[in-house]
Amino acid sequence: MLSELLGPGLAGISSAYLALTLFAVMWSRGRSNDYVGAAQPISLLKPLHGDEPHLYENLKTFCVQDYRQYQIVFGLHREDDPALEVARRLQREFPRLDIEIVVSAQRHGSNPKVNNLINLLPKARHPWLVMADSDVSVTPYYLSVVSAPLADPSVGTVTCLYRGRARAGLWSRLGAAFINDWFAPSVLLTQLFGVQKYCAGATLALRAEVLKAIGGFEAVKDQLADDYWLGELPRRLGLCTVLSPMRVSTDAAERSFAELWAHDLRWMRTNRSLAPLGFAFLFVTLATPMLGLALLLSPVPVGIALVALGALLRVGLHLAQNPLRFGDLLLIPVRDLLLLAQWAVAMSGGAVDWRGQRLRMDGQGSDKLRPRS
DSSP: OHHHHHHHHHHHHHHHHHHHHHHHHHHHTTOOOOOOOOOOOEEEEEEOOSOOTTHHHHHHTTTTOOOSSEEEEEEESOTTOTHHHHHHHHHHHOTTSEEEEEEOOOOOSSOHHHHHHHHHGGGOOSSEEEEOOTTEEOOTTHHHHHHGGGGSTTEEEEEEEEEEEEOSSHHHHHHHHIIIIIIHHHHHHHHHTTOOOOOBTTBEEEEHHHHHHTTOGGGGTTBTTHHHHHHHHHHTTTOEEEEEEEEEEEEEOOOSHHHHHHHHHHHHHHHHHHOHHHHHTGGGGOHHHHHHHHHHHOOOHHHHHHHHHHHHHHHHHHHHHSOOOHHHHTTHHHHHHHHHHHHHHHTSOOEEEETTEEEEBOSSSSOBBOOOO
16 A cells, blocks of 8 residues: 555656746746946956867857956866866957966965965955856857846845756767756756855855955865855854856767766765755656655555656656757656666765866865865
């Protein structure tokens, strides 16, 4: 009797989650930017590392912004970094644009990206700061939209969701599906219920005075989830986090299973460190394994009907976030099963791979990184 109820129960939970998530995705499309105000000059901070695929094309989108006054500050750790030539090329192509390049190997903490940001910050001349990862591309109105909420003194940080764009075959398609089918919809679902804690390195905008009030980038120099803390620390000062309606694109460029696994596992372990209880129940959001288990437990008519409904909702969620490609539909169960495996592995351990470096969280229930020995 219990097994006959358990199967439909699991299918019902999964279908309800998918229905709510799909609604959240559609709801987000009706949002507009309600913030208006006098635009301030902006310093756009771009930490770089390595000659990533499409680096030049992605960075160029930041050089053609329809914004009155802004500068770009590129930061690198080494003179022999191939990204340096890309930055210099843009400096030559846009001589009227205020572009600064900072090369410094100085280390301040365990997070290499934050080290980069600390080194380039002294060159930022303007009162509003915008940071964006190097694998992100944007529209010409990006700065206008994401900076608008900063005119409101109650706003601490502005951030954006991003779309995954497959760049390198099968593994990158699975990487993009991680973002589009699961991560972004789950963020929108939390927003639907009024939870405003999401912050991501795809875009972070804040006033220089707010950054100073939280202790500067030095306050997050040892945190793996530096973007999360750049939202959380202003919230602790009574300021809010705004999710901009602007969406940016980010490259999913995984060329092997190992790259995909390392990237997703880093994300999983970071989130476990920030919200361990919520992470423990994350399996509920993995539609295909939940629906498959429900069918195995009790293939009764009501259970089969709920599984079929859940499968339709899962396909609908994919189509709401991605262009129609029949081959990608076949990857839905693969992506969900892979997420289940990564969730199970991420329940223990604290080591992560990041840009060729092996880092380890401190093991004390936080995302603080141990210094490398």
